[in-house]
Amino acid sequence: MNLEYVLPSEIEKRSFEIIESELEAPIPDNIKPIVIRAIHTTADFDYAKNLYFSENAVDTALEVLGNGAVIVTDTNMAKAGINKAALARHGCDCMCFMADEDIAETAKREGTTRAAASVDKAAKLGKPVIYAVGNAPTALVRLCEHIEKGDFVPELIIGAPVGFVNVVQSKEMLISSGVPCIVAKGRKGGSNVAAAICNALLYMLDNKKGFKK
Numbered sequence: 001m002n003l004e005y006v007l008p009s010e011i012e013k014r015s016f017e018i019i020e021s022e023l024e025a026p027i028p029d030n031i032k033p034i035v036i037r038a039i040h041t042t043a044d045f046d047y048a049k050n051l052y053f054s055e056n057a058v059d060t061a062l063e064v065l066g067n068g069a070v071i072v073t074d075t076n077m078a079k080a081g082i083n084k085a086a087l088a089r090h091g092c093d094c095m096c097f098m099a100d101e102d103i104a105e106t107a108k109r110e111g112t113t114r115a116a117a118s119v120d121k122a123a124k125l126g127k128p129v130i131y132a133v134g135n136a137p138t139a140l141v142r143l144c145e146h147i148e149k150g151d152f153v154p155e156l157i158i159g160a161p162v163g164f165v166n167v168v169q170s171k172e173m174l175i176s177s178g179v180p181c182i183v184a185k186g187r188k189g190g191s192n193v194a195a196a197i198c199n200a201l202l203y204m205l206d207n208k209k210g211f212k213k
Contacts, residue, residue, distance in 0.1 A: 016155055019100075034053075038196050041195075045150070053181075060129065061180070065090055065202060070130070072097070072122045073132045074115050075098060075135045077135075079096040081199070082132075096119040106200070115138045116142040133158060134160045134190050134193055135162065137170035143157060143160045152178060154180075156180045160183070160194045161188065168185075
């Protein structure tokens with residue numbers, strides 16, 4: 001077997017070239033960096049078909065990130081996967097409340113999940129929020145409840161929980177909410193996918209502003 005020799009610094013670039021060469025159909029330029037990074041993260045070409053983008057979702061995300069938004073994630077794994085240097089370049093921050101003591105106490109007291117309690121905590125930030133969900137459909141459900149009440153409406157929601165219980169339904173609820181969103185439709189997703197989408201958006205903003213990652 002002949003191995004392809006690729007310099008370490010060129011591996012990501014070469015991977016993206018392979019992905020583009022194997023795509024079954026062209027991807028629109030405005031969403032291509034996001035779709036390709038999701039495929040790169042998972043080696044799953046289904047993301048070329050199952051990523052849903054609401055109207056102007058990408059433009060909205062870039063504007064909000066450019067003004068120093070807070071990204072809130074539903075797992076510390078997703079938070080760890082988001083590029084901190086890119087966040088800093090644009091004056092953004094990333095938070096995850098899942099391991100906070102008050103979240104555990106609130107979830108136990110109210111008989112809900114920590115993911116839902118975290119959404120309630122994020123609602124009190126008083127800042128523009130991009131909410132990235134890669135694990136818990138209950139986070140999406142609680143977000144939709146807040147949206148319906150009008151007391152907390154994130155600038156963008158990334159809906160990529162993975163699994164079987166209420167995963168598909170929660171994503172469809174999000175799409176129906178009318179809030180700007182990027183959604184991995186169906187059962188697939190994960191913290192890595194949520195982080196990959198966030199990173200793709202940050203790198204797109206880098207390119208727009210002439211930064212090098």
